[in-house]
Amino acid sequence: MSKKLAIIATKGTLDWAYPPFILASTAAALGYDVQVFCTFYGLQLLRKDTSGLKVSPLGNPGMPMKMPFGPKWFKDINWNIPNIVQASIPGYESLATTLMKMTIKNCGVATIDELRDLCVEAEVKFLACQMTVELFGFDHNQFIENVEFVGAASFFEFAGESDICLYI
Amino acid sequence: MNFDKELDASGLNCPLPILRTKKALAELTAGQVLKVIATDPGSVKDMQAFAKQTGNELLSSAEAGGKYQFFMKKK
DSSP states (O other): OOOEEEEEEOOOSHHHHHHHHHHHHHHHHTTOEEEEEEOGGGGGGGBSOGGGOOOOOTTOTTOOOOOSSSOHHHHTOOOOOOHHHHHHSTTHHHHHHHHHHHHHHHTTOOOHHHHHHHHHHTTOEEEEEHHHHHHTTOOGGGBOTTOEEEOHHHHHHHHTTOSEEEEO | OOOSEEEEETTOOTTHHHHHHHHHHHTSOTTOEEEEEEOOTTHHHHHHHHHHHHOOEEEEEEEETTEEEEEEEOO
């Protein structure tokens, strides 16, 4: 019988969209049965339109701020911008997201849509928390196909028998 | 070494080389050999781990000129 991986995805930013999709697709390639339960902000990972996934450097001291273009000396600069400045520039998150997406492309890292398609293809099962769908005022047709709208009890049916269970 | 199919995963980063390898192996029959070329340094350990967990046999793993070359025999 196949091993099972259960993931609870709770984050709705571009950076945190990666771990669930990378782990789910890799586990599926290794022969695992995988289910991903998306709840709260994690619902953003299942929307047809993923352009709402952004990265915020604000209050995130672990995030290097480097430019994805220009000569090497320029790319190596870490732009240490104070929080108070970041918070006051309109569109700062959109700019950071655009730069992040350029870096992702330059490094040969898959896009979120690409990884999600690979997961779907590998029969990773996506569950959406019905309660948070209602809480956030989402509509079922805003989500990709094959998503099951369920409650916590349905997740435990699979997670209770899983070999690995991750909360992301 | 003889091989039945070649996969060029150059420029791709984790986990794409593994996912592409899995896909390419699916198009082969048991005993056939897949050649994979990758540039991701993490793929060296990952290919070993993939082979170990899926039962496909990693016949060889080598580096030449900043590229990694693997031969994987399908289970």
